[in-house]
Amino acid sequence: MNLSLAWRNIWRNRSRSFIILTSVAIGLFAGLFVLGLYAGMMRSRVRTVIDSEVSHIQIHHKNFKDDFDPALVMDENLLKDSLRSVQGIQSIAYRAVTQGMLSTATGSAGVQINGIKPADEVLVSSLNTKIIEGQILNEETKSHLLIGKKLADKLKVKLGSKVVLTFTDQESNMVAGAFRIVGIYQTINAAIDELNIFVNQQTLNTYLGLKQTCHEVAIRLHRDEDVEQVKLTLQSQFPQYVVESWRECSPETDLMVSTLDQYSAIIIVIIMIALAFGIINTMLMSVLERTREIGMLTALGMNRPRVFLLILLETVMLTLVGVPLGLFLSWITLAYFQEVGIDISSFSGAAMSGFGFSSMIFPEFPSSSLLMVMMIVISTALLAAIFPSLKAIKLQPADALRQ
């Protein structure tokens, strides 16, 4: 009877019940939308890190990253022979990397010079897809250079401009070379565009005085989930080198991904607090409106646990009606925006680009967090119902009947 009575009670005041179940639906929708938005942003960021910036795994000489000493090289032939037999690898790019100064007639900037094999690089970092002007490097041409849009704008250079790169070779001698800009690239990460330039690996090795060696190996895997396994395999094969996954190469991204749950939790808690107060307010009103009736039920012999349960059941039922509504709303909205995306470039595009995020966000339905969010919403409703329920059982029948 409690179930039936609770169910009928919630439809006594339809507008009040509508407010509660709408609050629950909106609370759930807000929670899931925020999670979906964050999940989409993070997924996009991780994809960018893997597909365009660092790939799945990188190998370096143990001390190379300390100060990018060009003398700290790895044996490219040895690596090639060994990597060929490792399972799960899709493509490999061998790079020469050094730091230097890029100068033009009007200015200069510190840069990271990446010597690449264009054919390999296309497979690992899809560099060709980022070219917005000109073309990607040709393996035959030795003094061509790719520059990022941000740096080109800063130094006021354009396609065809001549620039001079100055850096130290492996014996710490200053060397300089003239290069012509054949392509301008742009990624969604402005910091990368401002720092990195690309030249042919063979050209750079010649300037550095190196042969058949590389400073960096970037590896793309067939599947993201194989990263740790392949990393362990490679580390055991090359104990003399440092093998790092994208998480270690891009620790800021790893931090963002790992703290995503905490950020989401904070936002969900804020939404739930608002929801809880809404429920407390409405259910309290419902109890106060029925003071006489609750007093009568107690007078007739309905004990306090039953009265408590009745109010609690009413809240749970309203919540259970609101939850599917919120789920449906979230699913429809997220499915729509997952297709068309949310363009935030008009109000935070530059800021997002500065942190390596795309200004177009494609949220995704947070299926993995669904159960958790639903449990949080239902628990919030239950907790919020406790106060009105306590209020109901504290009513003295004689006092309540007098009202």
Place this chain on the structure above:
Amino acid sequence: MNTSTSTVIDAHKVSRTFNPETIPVLAVDDVHLHLERGEFTALVGPSGSGKTTLLNLLGGLDKPDKGIIHINGVDITKLPANKLIDFRLHNIGFVFQSFNLIPVLTAKENVELIMQLQHRKKTEIAERVKILFHQIGLEDKVNTRPAQLSGGQQQRVAVARALASKPQFVLADEPTANLDSKSAANLLDVMAKLNVEEKITFIFSTHDARVIERARRVITLVDGQIHSDTARVETNVPHEVDKLKL
């Protein structure tokens, strides 16, 4: 204390004061009351004389400041809150002035609710509901919600609800106050019939001369004290009640 196996209510030196800290109102003052099984008693008196407060005390809805109340030999003033609720469920029926049926339940469900609280078997509940609705003459209204019933019909359902738990006695607080003459007469017929046929003890507070006429015992309260207590066999209005010009 005079208690026997047929004693239903035995109240001894019962007092109840409201607002003792601020402006004390002595609603019930040193009342002694003894009711035997099968009595049909009217509690009369002017407004503010303490009728409802005394009924609440006898029904365990309120606790006296002083005195003790035995219902069927149990001192209800000593019972803890939860035990008292359970005691009311199994021993006392209530009929309220404004019916107080649950609007979202049908007439039948309002009556069933009490028996469900007692954890009675479904078959037993169905049987009892059938009997009760026959007794109150509303067999054709079992599935009707209170809003679709007249005041008199609602109060008859309230009587059926009060009797559903098979109580020893029924307390009715001004049961005819909101009823027209015909409905009041019908209700009194139902209550009188149940009193005679099932020996259910009725005690009702009232201003209504029609109710007082039908009572076999009339207790008059004035300023919280029993002013007179008259047992009658004839149907005339008792002399003391006349004097009070109710």
